[in-house]
Amino acid sequence: DSGVTQTPKHLITATGQRVTLRCSPRSGDLSVYWYQQSLDQGLQFLIHYYNGEERAKGNILERFSAQQFPDLHSELNLSSLELGDSALYFCASSSTSGIAATQYFGPGTRLLVL
Amino acid sequence: AQSVTQLDSHVSVSEGTPVLLRCNYSSSYSPSLFWYVQHPNKGLQLLLKYTSAATLVKGINGFEAEFKKSETSFHLTKPSAHMSDAAEYFCVVSESGGSYIPTFGRGTSLIVHP
Numbered sequence: 001d002s003g004v005t006q007t008p009k010h011l012i013t014a015t016g017q018r019v020t021l022r023c024s025p026r027s028g029d030l031s032v033y034w035y036q037q038s039l040d041q042g043l044q045f046l047i048h049y050y051n052g053e054e055r056a057k058g059n060i061l062e063r064f065s066a067q068q069f070p071d072l073h074s075e076l077n078l079s080s081l082e083l084g085d086s087a088l089y090f091c092a093s094s095s096t097s098g099i100a101a102t103q104y105f106g107p108g109t110r111l112l113v114l
Numbered sequence: 115a116q117s118v119t120q121l122d123s124h125v126s127v128s129e130g131t132p133v134l135l136r137c138n139y140s141s142s143y144s145p146s147l148f149w150y151v152q153h154p155n156k157g158l159q160l161l162l163k164y165t166s167a168a169t170l171v172k173g174i175n176g177f178e179a180e181f182k183k184s185e186t187s188f189h190l191t192k193p194s195a196h197m198s199d200a201a202e203y204f205c206v207v208s209e210s211g212g213s214y215i216p217t218f219g220r221g222t223s224l225i226v227h228p
Contacts (some may be wrong), residue, residue, distance in 0.1 A: 002157060012173045043204060043218040058215050060211040064144040090157055099216075105157030 003027065004093050004106035012051045018079040021109045025072055025093030030073040031055075033094075033103060034066055038087040046064055050097040081113045116141045118207045120219035128227045131191040135222045137205035140186060147188040148206040149179055152221075156202065164188060175199070202227045 003026035013019055025032050034046040036059075045058035049068035055064075063081075068074045078085060088108045094101035121136040126185045139145060150158040162173025171182040188205060205219040211223045 002159070042220045045216055045218070048215075050215065056215050077122065085190070092158075100163065102160050105150075105160075107155075107157045 002104040002106065004104050006089075006090060006091050006106040006109050008109060009107065010058070010110050010112075012114065013081060014068055014114055015083060017113075018077065019081065019089075019111065021078070021089055021111075023076070023091030023093075023106060025091075026076070026095075026104055027097050028067050029093035029095050029104070030072065031094040031101065031103075032062045032068055033092040033097040034060075034074070034076050035090040035092065036087045037090060037108070040084075043090075046076070048097070055097055078111070085111050086113045087113055116145065116207050116209045116217050118205050119217040120203075120205050120222045122222050123220065124223045124225065126225040126227065127195045129197055130194050133190070133195045133199065133224065133227050135190040135203050135205075135224065137188045137190065137219060138186055139188060139205070139207045140161060141207055141209045143209040146208045147179075147181060147191070148208070148216075149173065149188075149190050150204045152202040152204065154201070161190070172194065195224075195226050197226050200224055204210075 002088040005024045007022045030051045034044045037043045047066050048056040066076045090108045092103035092105045094103045119138045123139045146164045149161040152158045162171045163206050164181045172178045202221045208216040213216045
């Protein structure tokens with residue numbers, strides 16, 4: 001158990017809908033990262049927050065947004081969902097924001113868009 | 115720009131025999147390199163990381179990797195495979211210049227036969 005929690009574990013929704021994925025980092029970790037894992041694209045970095053501020057943005061679509069709250073939990077919002085958004089979404093946390101930071105991954109949220 | 119190539123999508127070994135998972139990287143700056151393992155239906159777990167200190171890095175569960183700058187490689191090895199090593203392995207590169215965005219390889223599936 002990494003100490004990172006993600007809810008929900010599974011999510012089934014329809015095209016065009018909007019969903020929110022939640023992540024609680026390990027106690028004391030200030031950094032939160034979001035990733036998308038799919039068969040087509042592999043593991044893709046989406047976005048990184050450190051202590052409430054956005055630090056880096058990867059291959060995140062305009063329809064997706066994220067934020068980190070004062071209590072350090074983070075939410076990833078996916079809107080106007082398409083079939084291709086079906087994937088496993090991971091959150092990870094680390095105590096620092098540097099490139100050598102060890103990231104601790106949550107168990108993921110499996111999203112299925114029908 | 116950075117990139118990472120895992121040279122084998124699948125590696126099959128017998129229990130008790132050595133494991134070699136190959137990773138080549140490309141980086142314009144001094145890279146940090148990581149190996150993560152993902153067991154079925156689980157999040158990723160860090161095995162080891164290289165951050166410009168010793169070129170031979172020892173990780174958990176008997177794994178180690180050697181950073182070879184001249185060959186731009188960071189291969190993962192283990193002297194003797196165990197059934198519990200069967201999983202997906204990801205090589206990751208992150209570079210110090212510019213914004214921090216980790217790039218993941220496509221993964222290598224390690225199959226261990228009894």
